[in-house]
Amino acid sequence: LVSRKNKSEDTVIEVNGDSIGEGEATFVFGPCSVESQEQMERVAANLAAKGLKYIRGGAFKPRTSPYDFQGLGIEGLKIMSEVAKKYDLRVISEIMDASDLEAALPYLDVVQIGARNMQNFSLLKAVGHINKPVLLKRGLSATIEEFVNAAEYITMHGNPNVMLCERGIRTYEKATRNTLDISAVPILKRETHLPVFVDITHSTGRKDILLPIAKAALAVGADGIMAEVHPNPTVALSDANQQMSLEEFDVFFKNLLS
Ligand code: PEP
Ligand code: MN
Numbered sequence: 001l002v003s004r005k006n007k008s009e010d011t012v013i014e015v016n017g018d019s020i021g022e023g024e025a026t027f028v029f030g031p032c033s034v035e036s037q038e039q040m041e042r043v044a045a046n047l048a049a050k051g052l053k054y055i056r057g058g059a060f061k062p063r064t065s066p067y068d069f070q071g072l073g074i075e076g077l078k079i080m081s082e083v084a085k086k087y088d089l090r091v092i093s094e095i096m097d098a099s100d101l102e103a104a105l106p107y108l109d110v111v112q113i114g115a116r117n118m119q120n121f122s123l124l125k126a127v128g129h130i131n132k133p134v135l136l137k138r139g140l141s142a143t144i145e146e147f148v149n150a151a152e153y154i155t156m157h158g159n160p161n162v163m164l165c166e167r168g169i170r171t172y173e174k175a176t177r178n179t180l181d182i183s184a185v186p187i188l189k190r191e192t193h194l195p196v197f198v199d200i201t202h203s204t205g206r207k208d209i210l211l212p213i214a215k216a217a218l219a220v221g222a223d224g225i226m227a228e229v230h231p232n233p234t235v236a237l238s239d240a241n242q243q244m245s246l247e248e249f250d251v252f253f254k255n256l257l258s
Pocket of ligand 1: 115
């Protein structure tokens with residue numbers, strides 16, 4: 001279903017009046033985790049001032065260590081949804097467990113499936129049955145073929161509104177957190193008709209190369225860019241080293257558009 005062979009024209013995804021995959025790049029920024037109302041307000045005000053339309057923030061966090069901050073859960077989604085309404089932003093957040101979907105959906109515009117759950121087939125089937133778009137992230141060690149098959153699970157179960165997100169894969173290279181597979185973008189665009197995003201934060205894990213990586217992603221045909229932005233990254237409850245401060249974000253975004 002997701003193959004270009006079955007449908008030659010690009011899938012355009014409607015999210016509350018905004019179109020993704022229609023030509024103009026979509027930008028999804030926001031903190032790694034939703035931490036507080038005040039934190040989300042500061043990020044949302046910055047995004048809205050730039051004319052941006054989306055905000056991200058994790059409420060159910062897939063943390064490597066069980067001792068790390070696990071997210072605010074539904075409370076976090078309520079905070080983000082309230083703030084997003086005030087600033088006219090669309091909300092995207094990860095759901096890790098199918099049993100949380102029903103309670104979470106009223107607060108979400110796009111459901112994110114994280115890298116660690118790319119082959120959680122029961123979760124993929126569950127989001128196949130919802131009527132909101134899904135942003136599916138590439139698994140940590142998933143091949144492009146496995147990634148496309150995961151998207152096929154969702155569409156096969158009835159939800160055609162799937163976006164793919166390349167977020168780096170595991171290699172022996174340690175200079176970046178993961179290795180951004182930039183060729184995955186044109187390959188996915190060629191082999192599927194789905195919109196393709198690049199997460200420049202989780203792929204690189206370093207703030208000093210975000211601008212050239214974002215430009216590279218757009219140059220190879222990405223439909224959207226995701227990156228993490230936090231009002232005070234040094235005290236962030238997750239991914240403190242890789243999130244842009246609002247000041248860094250202002251410079252990044254200005255240079256990205258110029
Ligand atoms: C995220 O986007 O919040 C996240 C955890 O990313 P990934 O699933 O790509 O690691
Ligand atoms: Mn993160």
